[in-house]
Amino acid sequence: MVRSDQQAGEDNPYLRDPPTEFDPLESLAEGKAREQVAQLREAIRHHDRRYYVESDPIIADRTYDALFSRLVALEDTFDLSHPDSPTRSVGGEPIEGFETVEHVAPMLSIDQSGEETDVREFDERVRRELRESGYDDVSYVCEPKFDGVSMEFVYEDGRLERAVTRGDGREGDDVTRNARTIGSVPQQLHGDYPDFLAVRGEVYMPKDAFQSHNRERIERGEEPFANPRNATAGTIRQLDPSIVADRPLEVFYFDVLEASDLEDSHHAELERFPEWGLRVTDHVEIAADEKNSPVTAIDAAIDYRDRMLEARDDLDYEIDGTVVKVDDREAREELGRTARHDRYAFAYKFPPRAEVTPIADIAVQIGRTGRVTPVALLEPVDVGGVTVSRASLHNPEEMAEKNVDVGDTVRVQRAGDVIPYVEAVVEKDSENEPDSHYELPDNCPVCDSAIERDGPMAFCTGGLACDAQLRRSIEYYASDDGLDLEGLGEQSVRQLVEAELVESIADLYDLERETLTDLEGWGETSAENLLAELEASREPPLADFLSALGIPHVGPATAREVAREFGSFEALRAVATTDPERLEDVDDVGETVAAHVHEFFASEANAAAVDDVLEHVSPQAVDTDAGDELEGLTFVFTGSLEDTTRGEAQETVEAHGANATGSVSGNTDYLVVGSNPGRTKRDDADENDVPTLEEAEFRELLADRGIDLE
Template identity: 80%
Template sequence: MSFADENADEDNPYLRNPPTDFEPVAELSEGDARQRVEQLREAIREHDRRYYAESDPVIADRTYDALFARLEELEREFELAHPDSPTRRVGGEPLEEFDTVEHVAPMLSIDNSGAETDVREFDERVRRAVGDVRYVCEPKFDGVSMEFVYDEGRLERAVTRGDGHEGDDVTRNARTIGSVPQHLHGDYPEFLAMRGEVYMPKDGFQAHNRERIERGEEPFANPRNATAGTIRQLDPSVVAERPLAVFFFDVLEASELEDTHRAELERLPEFGLRTNDRVEVVDDIDGAIDYRDRLLEARDDLDYEIDGVVIKVDSRDAREELGRTARHDRWAFAYKFPARAEVTTIADVAVQVGRTGRLTPVALLEPVDVGGVTVSRASLHNPEEIAAKNVNVGDTVRVQRAGDVIPYVEEVVEKGSEGHYELPDRCPVCDSPVERDGPMAFCTGGLGCDAQLRRSIEYYAGDDGLDLEGLGEKSVRQLVDAGLLESVADLYDLERAALLALEGWGEQSAENLLEEIEDSREPPLADFISALGIPLVGPTTARELARECGSFEAFREAAETDPVRLEGVDDVGETVAETIHEFFASEANAAVVDGVLEHVSPRTVETAATGDELAGTTFVFTGSLDELTRDEAQELVEAHGANATSSVSGNTDFLVAGTNPGATKQADARDNDVPILEEDAFRSLLAETGIDLE
């Protein structure tokens, strides 16, 4: 049904000026509910078509949301869920893997060049073969190409391009994309296979990257990477949360074919398939080149990434005559744009919250090529530097890479704003007040801030903490997102069943992590102090504090009531002592520490060394030892003059490997020519120096 039908309102009350004050569900019979559900599905499909395919909505977003929520409610209460329903867009159960599916027709690549001479040679080849032709010119989208197959109007499957002949069946993910109709409208062909480009709009990309940065996650490099990473998610609900869209631009196969490509594109919106409004038909190659030049100038104003234009022969008969090579169709050519270089625009600024609470402003850029690398973000360092450079959202800036690695904004080339960016007064993650310390700014939320929490758990479990090898950045993020970790203390309440329910976890990995956590319940005092992530207190300083205080209780009491006592400890001066005091003075930090201490009992240490037999040597331990715990082994070698560190480097003398050793540390040892000792060899080494384990 279309709004062109003058009687549409009488048949379906949800099409124009729909009511949003619905009768209670309890007052509806099953027959009434079925009728409402069918009307709502029909109306929502039509509203989707108007919004996505025609960019001409007739109801407000809030009204649409109310209709959608009502449909979800009725389907749930009366058990009327259906695969064709628009509510399938919210996702579904995660998949274990994708099936491989053969395409209806080959999805070949496009011959391309950035040189005008090559474009004219393409035109000469075409005219030699079929005579004069007209060309359809389209933007060359920088997204993910996919096949969409409709049978009797219903979305049958959506498949990634893959190798051009077969790809991954991502239908369940595609159903969550708003501009992919579940069912076609109007007088559609009985069978229709379309090629479309899935992409992430620029504004959606920047917003999504901002959210990732503020959550402490690594942002995507560019919209194409974001799209590719999203469409291949095994959990459709993740796809549903991300801002994807699609343009349909080629008919691969159909039960009814038009004579020209232009005619096909004109009909697609009638079916609810969204096309691009920048498509033009030109009479010759000069018109196509002019189209490319105009689109290059308009490139930055588009809300989607393009890297050139595609020039296609309009006539289907001419296309058939031209044919294809093994790799590409002879009737199409891509005229590429030059890569953006160094100068770009700041689209937004995100504020990243570090482990210590420091706020770091990050410029989110329109992706730009810097030294052969696509850059979509750059450091703004701190508020003082922002003010000095007068940088703000909307400015055109020059980007450089420090040490050829870290991108930063070097200077403003052209002001597109007034004034400079100001850091927020409150933390963007936990809404705690922000305090300034010279050129830097800090969130005062402590470990009660989710961003600091995630990084604190990573640090607690990392090399400078308790060295839980099965718990890296990715695992911590997964456990936090799943709601299994809301504090550091929650590590000690993890259960095998909960881990096995997560993607990527098996019996062995779950068992290894739980064993690592169990072994950490009585950590060496120095490791525990370091693991808390107190600003300015790393492993070396923590070791000195442990030797001075002897117990965690004594250390905490000094930190809270007598920080001056700590100033005399090696590596601890007035500034570090005051930082330690402030850490424990925070109610949020104190609560987190108290929670961990319900599960953990840091061991006391002897304040005097036993001997210097191992002086000048450095040990790293990995895996589980039989005769003593790994922590006890570390304390033992330190008591005899050695250093015990958590990571292998060129300064390491021995890596002691017990049962289930970490693969990373062994690889680092081999790379640095560090001897790897099994437990027996370690015992022999100790015996040779006169150290008895008994």
């Protein structure tokens, strides 16, 4: 444990009324310099906590700056830099990429609704299940639902060890170096903190800081961010920590994921957070049943939500609802969780904001699958603190129903406080007929192919011959749901297409280092990395390849089912073109999905594009005669495997009759442990007496049953 601030203040001259005149550096002995560095680090952490957590600074900004500058000078002169030093908040050298790590505990989503009846049903279920476990009363903690980026912060012996994005809830990106640049992220905890502490926090950009930052971007000729959440998400995943340090991010902490010493209640944990240096919102309330009154805890929680709805515009951070959480820790454990969310919490969402503005023009946007989406170009309007200049009109049928046309004044909403869309026409333009509405063009504005209607939707028939569909298809081909080709994002794909280096997915495999390095922003390393990614993708698993093609309604899960059913790409293609009804025999494939698969393969443009890709790529066949060598066994994987991916290992055991699940339980037979494993699964394995296998032992188990893990 660390000393209290009062104890520290007795011998640290920089905590209260600190001097700002210092002895010359050249006159300091190294021992004295080390002592002063330790005192300055302790003092700056203290002043950071007073400023960011307690909102009660005790020194002026210029005094703080003088202390900080002295610490920088001492560390540079005497070579005393340290990863935990507050000076690391200024950033550092760019990094190559982010490591994916497993969370110490699952970061699940929250069940949510904007309907009061759903909130009351949540309360009824909680009370019913807890009564069966012997609980008579229920208390809730009510908190704002922050609209930022959720992250895990792990502290060991009070020191920040890592900060990880939520990712898929099980694992995320290690962005520790970026998190260290955020002023409200303490590098070292204060007070009587647990030896091990993993907390969940929300990184966000304050509203006023967001507007100032956007104004600066516009003045520099850069594209402004759409909203504070997008600005935050784009910032926290920057590869250059110095960029993150220059952007105004903050953090609120709101939950304990795991700790060596847990409090009995959530509210008690939140009360301890500021003592440790972790910043919490002032808007936390307890909702409890009132004795001798019909007012219940959920009544108080609903009232809290209504009051926060009224107060939201006065807050300097975005919220899109409130969260109701069972307070008692043991009661939470009794309620448990589903695969997607904790059953002890519920988010009561706010209705979307709405504003009124005229439509200056209507443009047509072509999606990856050819879907045509009309987009209203608006006279800029402020919607919930965000300047909106365009909004979706969804599809031609909805435009007709709403009677929308250029010049009309419309009400704009933000679905989920993120995606703007036109809700309704408030006033028709005087030059428009009362019943006039915008009509889509007959031909695609990008490739001039015919636009055809399909029920309420419209689609460009150009397929992969359409540049708009091509760009998005390449982006999807390279995405996490495709072949996961690092280095091929929206910006790089657009650059390759505009430079006419890529006119089809197949052209990716003809790229050369010299042509890439001639592009702006591309160096030897980035070019070599992309070419290596492409080379490694030439023999993808069949399911990954099918998903990467971007066939409508065929995502990773459906692609795996189709791959297991047909075994090879050739077999699937033959069935899809000649006997599409046979596709409906596959789990996860119904009449609609089968029709889309048939249409994709029947298209001459798509067929030609796929043939071109197959000249470079050989999808690996799947053994459709699923073996039973592992029948009845259940495997769970944690960490990274050396010569294969976890997904491929899961597919292998499933192909031979086993189950592969995401969490350890009493039904698990083996936990396979790779490098950098998560702590939670190993602890669960110990609790349930589940045997653990190192990768070599796992391979040996498979080999004993005649199974080769490639």
